Amino acid sequence: MVGMADQTAFTKGHGTENDFVLVPDLEGVRDLSAQEAALLADRRAGIGGDGVIRVVPTALSTESTVLSQATDARWFMDYRNADGSVAEMCGNGTRVFATYLRREGLETADEFAIATRAGTKVVRFESPDLIAVNLGPWRLAQQAIADEEGFDALVHLGRHEPFSALSLDLGNPHTVVALPEPVDLDTLDLHLAPAVNPVPPHGSNVEFVRPMGAGHIRMRVHERGVGETRSCGTGAAAAALATRFWAGDVTDTWTVDVPGGRLRVRALPGQEVELAGPAVLVADGTTDLV
Secondary structure (H helix, E strand, O other): OOOOOOOEEEEEEEEOOEEEEEEEOOOOOOOOOHHHHHHHHOOOOOOOOOEEEEEEEHHHOOOHHHHOOOOOOOEEEEEEEOOOOEOOOOHHHHHHHHHHHHHOOOOOOOEEEEEEOOEEEEEEEEEOOEEEEEEEEOEEOOHHHOOOOOOOEEEEOOOOOOEEEEEEEOOOEEEEEEOOOOOOHHHOOOOOOOEEEOOOOOOOEEEEEEEEEOOEEEEEEEEOOOEEEOOOHHHHHHHHHHHHHHHOOOOOEEEEEEOOEEEEEEEEOOOEEEEEEOOEEEEEEEEOOO
């Protein structure tokens, strides 16, 4: 895909309505600034998205932790939040990124690896509508201080009493709230960022979870640097893992319903986790915003 002179090509895509602006940089010559990424993601002044993904050869990255992945992954998913801040990775974004690579002929196999700031992730196309990605290892972020009920944090949201929560690290930080039964998930006001105590050193995505039955939950999420989104892939995995932990449930496969659709989460051996769902590329164009 070739843009007009002095313009930058882009593709818009989404995974369960978690949407992204992809900018190809196949020669590794364009390093988006925070301001440029934020403008691309702006829904009024820019193209609009929950994040921006620069598509760049791993071997051309200037980040040593990414460059070390070049022997395993040809392409680096350089991910930025909607406010332009750099992020480790994005679960839904990995599927959109992989779908773009296949459409452009940059990858042709049904399974391949991509590089992220959270390490190498292996993507597998189970069907055109279902793409799975091994998100890799996960851990309880503060396992040593989690209380006997499985909580290690409090989340403050509006006029609600503080919610008990559990902190997990999936390569990026998450705080999962066990929503009390009387509180309606659908009417929570997530326009403002929830306050997490203790304060996570690098911020946190915050998931609010309602169990629906064995191996089935509903979730809403406020993402750091973005706000409420229609879906969060790593957040869905964190929510399923936290619910599984609280319930002592040995179920390995979970259905996670988010406002933008449905995702599948699988607990894998070795304390790894897999995310699966759709990815759609909806538009291509050029812009002079960057």
